[in-house]
Amino acid sequence: MVARALTIAGSDSGGGAGIQADLKAFSAMGVYAASVVTAVTAQNTTAVTAIHPIPDGVVAAQIKAVLNDIDIDAIKIGMLGTPSLIAAVADALAGYDGPVVLDPVMVAKSGDTLLADHAINALKSSLFGRATLLTPNLPEAAKLVGAGSTQSQAAALLEHGVGAVLMKGGHADGETCTDHLVSQTGTQEFSAPRVNTPNTHGTGCSYSSAIAAGLAQGMALSDAVSRAHRWLHQAILHADDLHVGQGHGPVHHFHAFWK
Template sequence: MLPPRILTIAGSDSSGGAGIQADIKTITMLGGYAMTAITAITAQNTNGVHAVEALSPTIVAQQIDTCINDIGVDAVKIGMLGSPDIAAIVADRLAQLTVPIVFDPVMVATSGSVLADRATIAAFERLMTLATLTTPNVPELAALGGAEAMAARAITYIAKGGDAEGPMVEDRLVQPGESDVVWHADRIVTRHTHGTGCTFASAIATLLGRGIALVPAITEARDFVRQALLHAPGYGEGHGPLGHQSVRLHSRS
């Protein structure tokens, strides 16, 4: 069987811990074939984002088109978009697809650096309606209007609990017309959390691209992220990267 073709649309992280770089590592480790449409270039490390330069919407669209028209695609992951114009053109392209789409509504980096302004966040609306799953963390869900606003839009999303307080982490899958599915796990106490959201979303996209159903895909993606946290190499002075490569023996590929 050929590996599933996964297109990640996201920003580049020069330090390799998040964004396109984390996506490629995750997709590869989970048996997928990674393709990329880079939306922005960042100069960042474990201490923060020092510079961001968004690419033009035209080149983002061309990257998407050239990948899909030649290689094809089995699932899409969306991360940092960089501008409302990029968000709009990505939505235009993805509206033509019938494959699973996982949208990580990136607004703030792990270090606290802002990666999306209000206009870009407003442009997320259409992408959420197109997505199979949206993956907000606690502050992102609040910025999107909270659970009531998501319910009014009939959005399928998983509320990630890593940013909440307490010794247990709760992740809650909310699907219109269905009972919530909830996962609980002991919190892994570590400063090496850079790229957890990118890794989680791209893992789900890869597993959906392999034909795995949504709930078991989330379960396996959560396990992948937790193993990557436990195997973090300890690089950097701030929020260090995960240990994607060390999950090989733990992932149920």
Template structure:
């Protein structure tokens, strides 16, 4: 059966991040993407101009609709919208026994704030049920650091894109320590919109297809890097990735 991935996230009208990037990623990696949209944004490569949260009961209705009929092999959580939505989503997901990837979205690539203090505080619920949490450097700091996130018993993909230097280091951590790190050349590009959404969705797609956590991590990082290399160069700000060219068979990956 085709791997089924439920994506709980916001819509990006510019198509570079959010639900749009998630669907493209899961599809290109051979999965079937299902969605529960938490917010509608007016957004382009230069920033977020408006956000309209979807009512909590509608978010839950989308989730239960697809879960009751189509089933699910993995879940990806992105922009969540509000603290109330966090708790409602957690209530539904606690009953599932599938991998859950939580990308704790707080700030868009453009710098726009996508989660208030109450929502970030409520992220404790999602970290408590997540299999993997995928924060960037500022998000990891806001969540209390590596030890605080790992204390929930989940894996952590500590992303290095917001760091400095000529290389980027992405690390896969477990409560027992570091499992794997990947070091790659830092690309001199502004086409980075949606990198976090894409990595988390690629990770969920890998887990849904039966890959182990380490193999899914390697595939996800490579997918993002190849998609960055093939970015189409759209927009005047932080452009979208080239998802259609981000696929490489796992058996061809180094390591």
């Protein structure tokens, strides 16, 4: 039986990030993809020019419609935006007991804000305790728990109830990019040579979705992260093949299938 995963996220009209990237990542991993749209953005590789939130009740209705009919093996949560929407998503997921990967989407690659500062506490209180894995990059971790070392930030995030934290190192310096998977049982590192390309739009969305796909397929968390890490590195390596847009182009989700 083909595994099934659900993404709850915002739409990217440029196709590189958000729900479009999630659907591509699920598909590249061999997982059936279902989706719940939380916001419509007018977005390309250079900027987010407009955001239209979907009403909370419509988002909740989408979640219930999917879960009432389809046996979802894992859920990825991305852009939410407001405290009321965060609460609505948490309520709609109350009866779901499968793995959840929470990507705390706060800022687009263009620098545009996607999560209001006043919604951060709602994210912590309503969804952190439900997350099997939290996947912040370094700026997001700093906004969530303040400045500090990778280990201290991860420890602070674990105290908020998440099952594990993947501290992504894409915003760090150096020739090697290292991600740290931190849980109560220890830390694992996943490293790869840093790729010199501006075309990294959608890396966070795609990474978290690829991990969720692995969990949907029954993989252990560390194995799901390891496979997703290898896949994303190749997607970034082949990103320049796409020639999409004039800014931060997307990664190549289907690098293994076509060029």
